[in-house]
Amino acid sequence: MTVYPGLIDPETNFGLTEISADQMGNDLVERSDEIMPHMHVADAFHSETELIPVARLNGITNAVVAPATDDSISGQDIFIQLYGRDRDDMILGRDVALAMNYGAEQRRRGGRGGGMGSYPSTRMGLITQLRQNFLDAQDYMAKRDAKKEDKSFKRDLKMDALIPYLKGERPVVIGVYEGYDVETIMHLAQEFHLKVILNHVTQSQEVLDKIASYHVPVIVGSIYDAPRANERFDAVYTLPAELAKRGVKIAISSADAGGPVSSHSSRNLPYAAGFAVAYGLPYDEALKAITLNVADMFGFGDKLGSLDVGKMANVVMANGDPLDVRTDVKQVYIQGVAVPMVSRQTRLRDEYSK
Amino acid sequence: MKNFSLIATLLACPGLLIAAEPHLAAQQPAPLQVIAITGAKLLTVSHGTIENGVLVRSWSTAKA
Numbered sequence: 469m470t471v472y473p474g475l476i477d478p479e480t481n482f483g484l485t486e487i488s489a490d491q492m493g494n495d496l497v498e499r500s501d502e503i504m505p506h507m508h509v510a511d512a513f514h515s516e517t518e519l520i521p522v523a524r525l526n527g528i529t530n531a532v533v534a535p536a537t538d539d540s541i542s543g544q545d546i547f548i549q550l551y552g553r554d555r556d557d558m559i560l561g562r563d564v565a566l567a568m569n570y571g572a573e574q575r576r577r578g579g580r581g582g583g584m585g586s587y588p589s590t591r592m593g594l595i596t597q598l599r600q601n602f603l604d605a606q607d608y609m610a611k612r613d614a615k616k617e618d619k620s621f622k623r624d625l626k627m628d629a630l631i632p633y634l635k636g637e638r639p640v641v642i643g644v645y646e647g648y649d650v651e652t653i654m655h656l657a658q659e660f661h662l663k664v665i666l667n668h669v670t671q672s673q674e675v676l677d678k679i680a681s682y683h684v685p686v687i688v689g690s691i692y693d694a695p696r697a698n699e700r701f702d703a704v705y706t707l708p709a710e711l712a713k714r715g716v717k718i719a720i721s722s723a724d725a726g727g728p729v730s731s732h733s734s735r736n737l738p739y740a741a742g743f744a745v746a747y748g749l750p751y752d753e754a755l756k757a758i759t760l761n762v763a764d765m766f767g768f769g770d771k772l773g774s775l776d777v778g779k780m781a782n783v784v785m786a787n788g789d790p791l792d793v794r795t796d797v798k799q800v801y802i803q804g805v806a807v808p809m810v811s812r813q814t815r816l817r818d819e820y821s822k
Numbered sequence: 823m824k825n826f827s828l829i830a831t832l833l834a835c836p837g838l839l840i841a842a843e844p845h846l847a848a849q850q851p852a853p854l855q856v857i858a859i860t861g862a863k864l865l866t867v868s869h870g871t872i873e874n875g876v877l878v879r880s881w882s883t884a885k886a
Contacts, residue, residue: 469861469862469863470862470863470865471859471862471863471864471865471875471877472864472865473865473866473867752867752870755865755867756867759867760867760868773867773868774866774867774868774869775864775865775866775867775868775869775877776866776868776869781879783859783877785859785862790865804879804881
């Protein structure tokens, strides 16, 4: 029997969507503005989603839930336990990070919602809009501090939400793919002293040394993405190994190739790490990338991510190597509780195999 | 030479483990309850891999 700490997925949409084609069940992102730091995932998290037990059965015990990536700032993430009495019990941390995105997807070019494109429709516009909002938040913070006793001071939820991140109290997870976009957004992050976690960096092979020089952690995913036409076939597959070789602390997410983050693939998290091992990432680093490194990045390193004295008993028992697809998870414990090893999938299997 | 073939890792948290699994040995000294998983390959992440290790979880039964 192999025993290991519960796996942690650094980016999911758990509880924000069930079936993406069914708009009634989607709370993925607020699309009315591009800058939405005052959207709290905790307010939308639906803990009874069928997707959580499916992932849990494969040893995923914790996850970061983030809004979808349409906005430059799409809201604040939660850190969850994949089992509990109710939603409040499952949310270990509210507003643990600010979800930011920078690149082609966030431009308002008219295609997404139809009609004419609007500001910001270029990368210039995106950065200008972000800079203006952070400057406004700095001014607001100064005014708010000066008027602490003034009850008539009008609070601004959007500006309030940015302050912990301007103070560097919590991390900002920046989803970015292209190398030149990484450089641009890091200039902005350094200007405002943001505590950055880079996310994706899928097409950034030409700036890996520069990424290492930033001394920020990186979430890699999807590592199954196709390379550019002029790149080797394994340019993306080797990304975790190349970053780790340069001393970058990495996490691996379960994101699917070529598409947005999907909670349906969270159960496959250990196999993404196994794939990275096949392309040069040392085994121990791969295991850390889906356990301790994720816990550290989001402020739970003292509670989760390893089998250590005093940590929460989030433990997985399996009949082999957790990164091997042939391994079966036999029992998952979350906070010491043996969780029921059933999901919608096992129920359907049992029903139709009678 | 240190022998890491047997190690006890304490995991303190509220909740219960199922003791009916054949590989689980249970003992309950008051006021602490202890459950151990024995003979397992432990991938600790922070301290490497421990072959034939023991994972011990304890929690207090005392009412607050």
